[in-house]
Amino acid sequence: MSTKKNYVRPIDFKHGHIDMTHGAGGRASAQLIDELFARAFDNEYLRQGHDGASLPLPTEGRLVMATDGHVISPLFFPGGDIGCLSVHGTLNDVAMSGAVPLYLAASFIIEEGFALADLKRIVESMAQAAREAGVPIVTGDTKVVEKGKGDGVFISTTGVGVAAPGLWIDGRQARIGDVVLVSGTLGEHGVAVMSLRESLEFETAIISDTAALHTLVQTMLSALPDPGALHVLRDPTRGGLATTLNEIAKQSQVGMLIHEADIPVLPQVAAACELLGLDPLYVANEGKLIAICAPDVADTLLAAMRTHPLGQHAQRIGTVTNDPNGFVQMATCFGGRRVVDWLSGEQLPRIC
Amino acid sequence: MKYIDEFRDGDSARHIAANIAAEVQPGKRYSFMEFCGGHTHAISRYGIAGMLPDNVRMIHGPGCPVCVLPIGRIDLAINLALERGVMLCTYGDTMRVPASEGLSLIKAKARGADVRMVYSATDALKLAEQHPEREVVFLAIGFETTTPPTALILRDACARQVDNFSVLCCHVLTPAAITHILESAEVRQLGTVPIDGFVGPAHVSIVIGSQPFEHFAEEYRKPVVVAGFEPLDVMQGILMLVRQVNAGKAEVQNEFSRAVTPEGNVAAQNLVSQVFELRESFEWRGLGEVPYSALKIRPAYAAWDAEVKFDLHYKSVPDHKQCECGAILRGVKRPVDCKLFGTVCTPETPMGSCMVSNEGACAAHYSYGRFQAVALINIDQVATR
Numbered sequence: 001m002s003t004k005k006n007y008v009r010p011i012d013f014k015h016g017h018i019d020m021t022h023g024a025g026g027r028a029s030a031q032l033i034d035e036l037f038a039r040a041f042d043n044e045y046l047r048q049g050h051d052g053a054s055l056p057l058p059t060e061g062r063l064v065m066a067t068d069g070h071v072i073s074p075l076f077f078p079g080g081d082i083g084c085l086s087v088h089g090t091l092n093d094v095a096m097s098g099a100v101p102l103y104l105a106a107s108f109i110i111e112e113g114f115a116l117a118d119l120k121r122i123v124e125s126m127a128q129a130a131r132e133a134g135v136p137i138v139t140g141d142t143k144v145v146e147k148g149k150g151d152g153v154f155i156s157t158t159g160v161g162v163a164a165p166g167l168w169i170d171g172r173q174a175r176i177g178d179v180v181l182v183s184g185t186l187g188e189h190g191v192a193v194m195s196l197r198e199s200l201e202f203e204t205a206i207i208s209d210t211a212a213l214h215t216l217v218q219t220m221l222s223a224l225p226d227p228g229a230l231h232v233l234r235d236p237t238r239g240g241l242a243t244t245l246n247e248i249a250k251q252s253q254v255g256m257l258i259h260e261a262d263i264p265v266l267p268q269v270a271a272a273c274e275l276l277g278l279d280p281l282y283v284a285n286e287g288k289l290i291a292i293c294a295p296d297v298a299d300t301l302l303a304a305m306r307t308h309p310l311g312q313h314a315q316r317i318g319t320v321t322n323d324p325n326g327f328v329q330m331a332t333c334f335g336g337r338r339v340v341d342w343l344s345g346e347q348l349p350r351i352c
Numbered sequence: 353m354k355y356i357d358e359f360r361d362g363d364s365a366r367h368i369a370a371n372i373a374a375e376v377q378p379g380k381r382y383s384f385m386e387f388c389g390g391h392t393h394a395i396s397r398y399g400i401a402g403m404l405p406d407n408v409r410m411i412h413g414p415g416c417p418v419c420v421l422p423i424g425r426i427d428l429a430i431n432l433a434l435e436r437g438v439m440l441c442t443y444g445d446t447m448r449v450p451a452s453e454g455l456s457l458i459k460a461k462a463r464g465a466d467v468r469m470v471y472s473a474t475d476a477l478k479l480a481e482q483h484p485e486r487e488v489v490f491l492a493i494g495f496e497t498t499t500p501p502t503a504l505i506l507r508d509a510c511a512r513q514v515d516n517f518s519v520l521c522c523h524v525l526t527p528a529a530i531t532h533i534l535e536s537a538e539v540r541q542l543g544t545v546p547i548d549g550f551v552g553p554a555h556v557s558i559v560i561g562s563q564p565f566e567h568f569a570e571e572y573r574k575p576v577v578v579a580g581f582e583p584l585d586v587m588q589g590i591l592m593l594v595r596q597v598n599a600g601k602a603e604v605q606n607e608f609s610r611a612v613t614p615e616g617n618v619a620a621q622n623l624v625s626q627v628f629e630l631r632e633s634f635e636w637r638g639l640g641e642v643p644y645s646a647l648k649i650r651p652a653y654a655a656w657d658a659e660v661k662f663d664l665h666y667k668s669v670p671d672h673k674q675c676e677c678g679a680i681l682r683g684v685k686r687p688v689d690c691k692l693f694g695t696v697c698t699p700e701t702p703m704g705s706c707m708v709s710n711e712g713a714c715a716a717h718y719s720y721g722r723f724q725a726v727a728l729i730n731i732d733q734v735a736t737r
Binding site: 274327332333334335337338339341 | 361
């Protein structure tokens with residue numbers, strides 16, 4: 001007696017949609033994982049085919065771990081999509097400790113009825129972003145929720161990296177007299193996403209700056225004879241530059257003084273913000289970092305940043321000051337002075 | 353950004369600041385009220401107050417549309433959204449104005465009300481046409497600037513017979529509010545609010561023109577300079593007021609001549625009077641009931657008037673006992689004089705309406721100016737570049 005050879009009809013990625021079986025853990029789930037996720041993300045750890053990936057331990061240094069949920073709307077925007085954004089976002093969170101990211105994990109919550117063509121596009125964009133960054137996605141999870149209980153797809157990613165022994169870069173390290181640098185022009189991500197929002201569509205050539213910053217960070221660290229002179233790194237995502245500087249000022253119990261004239265903003269971003277009543281200082285970035293360093297290495301660090309494609313337009317924008325109130329102040333182009341406060345309320349919902 | 357940067361140029365600002373400093377007479381008082389929230393915002397955001405001599409004082413006026421909305425009006429909107437199941441549309445800042453029982457429109461939204469933020473009045477009418485099965489109400493607020501767009505959608509709703517749409521009209525009038533302030537005891541008898549002149553509204557004047565302000569110059573002997581919202585406009589406006597005070601004049605001058613004419617936008621005025629008529633009295637937060645200071649929808653458009661359609665009855669609700677918004681809106685007190693300012697009342701948890709919009713005196717001072725209460729960092733002592 002012969003058994004008829006198993007035939008599984010391939011998933012129709014052109015016209016198909018996610019249904020509840022894709023998250024039920026049965027054959028349909030397995031097939032989706034095989035034909036989409038495993039194929040796109042393929043690497044030796046994922047091939048272990050186990051829920052938990054077994055990974056070699058770094059020989060020295062500290063582990064750095066970060067996690068980030070992505071709920072952006074719309075899912076596709078000029079310059080990127082939720083897929084590459086979910087890779088860049090978490091890699092950047094790991095990199096802001098000065099760490100080299102090693103592994104990523106990804107978890108998907110997909111809404112019933114979501115087009116498989118869109119899912120495929122997103123997954124392939126993630127795979128490409130991870131490949132370009134040189135960081136494998138080693139494990140993952142997929143869940144499906146009923147129609148109306150999600151908004152297309154939410155992606156949560158977790159990253160692990162390793163920081164050199166003795167290197168402490170975090171928001172508590174800013175010292176009075178330190179110099180504040182930014183790696184490039186501000187506000188592109190927020191404005192690019194905003195340009196597609198319902199009732200607001202406007203034509204623009206502005207594209208999101210979404211990018212993985214870990215190689216820029218390594219370039220910066222290797223330019224310094226003593227990497228300990230780099231005190232703080234942070235990516236100004238939601239809430240923009242203003243909110244990030246306030247977070248650091250609060251954590252380090254210092255003040256800041258920045259100069260409006262030195263803050264790089266593309267003219268088209270400035271124009272769009274003017275039109276929408278937004279302040280570019282509060283608009284999200286996904287491929288920029290703020291560095292706070294000892295004053296004597298500021299020039300070296302700035303020069304190193306400018307050698308990297310993601311730091312070409314780096315600028316020195318201000319100084320860390322002695323202020324027990326933790327105010328971030330700005331000298332305006334106009335000649336006056338003002339507080340640059342925390343973002344209050346919700347300027348742009350669901351931006352990442 | 354061409355056309356805008358020119359109005360924010362630092363060198364020109366220093367030049368005007370030097371002129372103001374040279375022309376003010378020591379020992380003389382120059383107290384000017386900027387009526388509009390747009391001016392309050394520009395003064396705070398660009399640090400203009402710090403560029404003026406000590407005897408030039410700017411008093412923030414009641415011209416922030418969100419700030420003057422009384423609790424009872426927001427309550428009506430919340431009731432429509434929570435109890436009557438309407439889709440309630442309004443402009444962004446209105447969502448956070450505190451109402452009764454610790455609610456606001458944004459909190460009502462979290463409780464399940466369908467509250468939508470719109471960028472223009474037209475979007476509200478569009479939503480009604482996209483959702484014919486729903487009752488859609490536009491909570492219309494603002495001074496003469498936002499009134500013509502509301503008139504336009506009422507006219508369109510009538511022409512297209514969009515019968516699931518209506519407007520909750522809270523439009524208010526600038527000249528009535530200025531008269532109210534000038535007639536107040538603080539200005540007339542007590543002299544606790546010294547007003548030596550007004551920076552007249554920018555966008556409002558584009559619609560109503562500069563003529564309506566002639567009355568204040570003549571009747572109350574106060575100079576008025578209509579000025580734009582860019583920081584150089586404001587500086588130039590202040591300089592022009594200083595010159596009038598020095599010369600003992602009380603005239604209406606137009607600094608914002610690139611946009612404002614004496615007669616204003618006549619087409620917009622006609623449209624507004626076609627759709628709206630004067631309300632006998634309207635309660636303003638801070639100013640109380642002010643006669644003939646607001647608009648209501650004409651009976652011909654009653655089918656699109658939410659107050660008629662849903663049989664709404666306004667009920668006045670007092671502000672928080674310690675909230676000083678009223679006195680701040682009349683120029684009697686400054687934000688820092690309020691016990692709640694910066695403690696329980698912040699932009700995240702506004703108790704009073706002046707803390708809501710960034711055009712409000714309290715929010716503007718909190719967000720941009722409160723470092724002035726602490727020692728200023730001397731810019732020259734910090735080696736930054």
